[in-house]
Amino acid sequence: MFGNNSLPSVIYRYGAKAPVEGGEAVRRQLSAAHRYRNVLVEIEHRRRECVAAAVRQASPNLDRLLGRVEQLTKEMATIRAAIKQTNQRTRKRTRGTPEQRAQIAAIGAELKRIRAEIKDAKAAAYETDDAKASLKAIDEQANRKVKEARAASGLYWGTYLAIEQSASQFRRGKTPPKFQRWTGEGRLAVQIQGGMTADEAFACKDNRFRIEPLPVDAFLAGSPARTRRTIAHLRVGSDGRSPVWASVPVTLHRPIPGGAVIKWVYLTKRRVACHDEWSLCLVLSDGEGWAKGDLSETGSVGIDVGWRLLESGVRVAYWVGSDGDYGQVVIPLAAIGRWQKADDLRSIRDQRFNVIQDQMCDWLAGRDGLPDWMIERTATLRQWRSTARLAALAIHWRNNRFEGDEAMFALVEAWRQKDKHLYEWEVNQRRKAIAWRDDLYSGVAAMLRRKYRVARIEDTNWRTIQQNAHPEEDGNAQTKHYMRIAAPGRFLQAIKISGMAVETVPAKHTTQRCHACGAIVGFDAKANVWATCPGCDARWDQDDNAARNLLASGGVPQQSPVPLEC
Numbered sequence: 001m002f003g004n005n006s007l008p009s010v011i012y013r014y015g016a017k018a019p020v021e022g023g024e025a026v027r028r029q030l031s032a033a034h035r036y037r038n039v040l041v042e043i044e045h046r047r048r049e050c051v052a053a054a055v056r057q058a059s060p061n062l063d064r065l066l067g068r069v070e071q072l073t074k075e076m077a078t079i080r081a082a083i084k085q086t087n088q089r090t091r092k093r094t095r096g097t098p099e100q101r102a103q104i105a106a107i108g109a110e111l112k113r114i115r116a117e118i119k120d121a122k123a124a125a126y127e128t129d130d131a132k133a134s135l136k137a138i139d140e141q142a143n144r145k146v147k148e149a150r151a152a153s154g155l156y157w158g159t160y161l162a163i164e165q166s167a168s169q170f171r172r173g174k175t176p177p178k179f180q181r182w183t184g185e186g187r188l189a190v191q192i193q194g195g196m197t198a199d200e201a202f203a204c205k206d207n208r209f210r211i212e213p214l215p216v217d218a219f220l221a222g223s224p225a226r227t228r229r230t231i232a233h234l235r236v237g238s239d240g241r242s243p244v245w246a247s248v249p250v251t252l253h254r255p256i257p258g259g260a261v262i263k264w265v266y267l268t269k270r271r272v273a274c275h276d277e278w279s280l281c282l283v284l285s286d287g288e289g290w291a292k293g294d295l296s297e298t299g300s301v302g303i304d305v306g307w308r309l310l311e312s313g314v315r316v317a318y319w320v321g322s323d324g325d326y327g328q329v330v331i332p333l334a335a336i337g338r339w340q341k342a343d344d345l346r347s348i349r350d351q352r353f354n355v356i357q358d359q360m361c362d363w364l365a366g367r368d369g370l371p372d373w374m375i376e377r378t379a380t381l382r383q384w385r386s387t388a389r390l391a392a393l394a395i396h397w398r399n400n401r402f403e404g405d406e407a408m409f410a411l412v413e414a415w416r417q418k419d420k421h422l423y424e425w426e427v428n429q430r431r432k433a434i435a436w437r438d439d440l441y442s443g444v445a446a447m448l449r450r451k452y453r454v455a456r457i458e459d460t461n462w463r464t465i466q467q468n469a470h471p472e473e474d475g476n477a478q479t480k481h482y483m484r485i486a487a488p489g490r491f492l493q494a495i496k497i498s499g500m501a502v503e504t505v506p507a508k509h510t511t512q513r514c515h516a517c518g519a520i521v522g523f524d525a526k527a528n529v530w531a532t533c534p535g536c537d538a539r540w541d542q543d544d545n546a547a548r549n550l551l552a553s554g555g556v557p558q559q560s561p562v563p564l565e566c
């Protein structure tokens with residue numbers, strides 16, 4: 001999507017406002033885009049079912065094996081439930097009687113064996129001619145359905161291309177894609193085939209994308225911000241052969257680079273707390289001589305990424321360059337306070353919600369003659385966890401007042417107004433914290449890019465690690481908290497976006513090997529920053545050591561294009 005693979009792309013994101021013209025067309029396209037994506041999810045679900053059925057048909061044993069897995073899983077669950085019950089009754093935390101433990105172990109072993117058999121049976125089934133023919137037919141049918149859905153979607157083509165592009169991930173992985181709820185959010189896309197320079201966009205002649213030109217002094221120092229505000233027009237459909245335009249106010253806070261080529265234009269609408277936020281993204285290809293100035297042609301840097309709590313803050317990365325220079329990226333404690341503030345606001349909102357929830361429940365309990373809608377909508381009020389749900393009730397109530405509701409309505413309405421204010425504040429605080437952090441990261445990445453051409457990093461998937469972190473199991477709820485703040489994945493993304501050539505190094509031993517003598521040092525990597533090598537008595541900071549190991553290792557160039565999020 002981001003230009004062709006050989007040319008790296010960069011996204012320029014500009015703040016925008018709701019369309020001043022073509023707003024209805026935009027709303028319809030956003031809604032159609034949402035529907036189209038869900039239809040693609042449905043097609044994929046169906047395709048997976050058909051594939052599973054075809055594989056079962058092609059394999060004589062698969063049905064029996066799958067049935068056995070189901071049976072064993074049930075047996076296992078029954079035993080586990082019995083253990084849990086006993087534990088609750090005796091108020092102990094046991095793992096069951098020796099007999100139960102033996103049963104669980106036996107079932108576990110059989111499950112493991114059968115799952116291996118299933119894997120083999122499936123692999124064999126895929127190789128049969130029957131299955132191959134069925135799978136081909138299933139694929140063709142799915143593709144045909146996608147084409148029909150596309151034709152019925154009424155979407156302008158840039159937008160459906162963008163959706164199909166992201167839907168191409170649907171087939172990967174074990175879990176099928178999920179349906180999405182309609183929130184009014186979404187993204188429209190215009191593909192600029194052949195590309196377009198900034199000058200061509202400002203000329204306002206093209207039938208796909210136009211920007212009304214800025215005054216000549218717009219980017220001179222001291223020019224007021226209003227000189228950089230303009231209107232962008234993007235095509236969101238066709239009326240016969242002529243374009244249907246959406247016109248959005250946009251602030252070009254930085255110029256579009258002269259030599260850059262615009263490949264895609266996105267208009268994005270997001271819901272942030274209680275308001276909508278619009279932005280205009282330009283995907284620029286920098287293939288043709290777009291001046292990058294003072295970037296280094298040589299040198300490499302080993303970057304050890306990962307969070308670590310220091311006295312001064314959270315360390316996110318440590319780097320050592322081929323020129324001997326080194327440094328670290330730390331989010332200072334003062335900055336962590338920004339996240340703390342957002343969390344505090346959240347907890348104030350939770351408390352206020354609990355109070356009003358109790359008041360409202362008590363009020364409802366002692367009351368006759370309530371309107372039906374109130375009785376229905378508040379039936380499960382005591383279990384509610386969502387402030388948005390109560391706010392929606394308050395808004396409905398505002399337009400459906402009834403006899404004797406004055407006092408309680410006033411309380412709920414006062415709660416709602418204050419909560420809205422706190423919600424906006426909380427979200428804003430969090431976004432400011434994130435923006436500050438991302439700014440820090442891109443600053444460091446740009447600095448490194450000016451010094452080095454190649455970055456060597458560990459081949460760690462931070463997103464998976466973050467998702468799989470179970471703070472309750474670590475016995476340390478702070479783990480996830482600090483990881484969320486540090487977001488090592490975001491730092492890596494900044495490194496990739498900076499344009500450095502990224503090479504990955506297998507994670508094995510980068511932290512445990514002494515860079516000075518090569519000895520493998522067995523120590524607790526988490527507990528201590530400093531370690532002494534038993535081989536050579538060198539004393540080093542673990543992250544510094546890891547960065548030196550990364551720098552020294554021959555990395556593998558990363559092939560995949562940068563996963564950019566707009």
Ligand SMILES: [Zn+2]
Pocket residue numbers: 514515516517518519533534535536537538
């Ligand atoms: Zn050593």
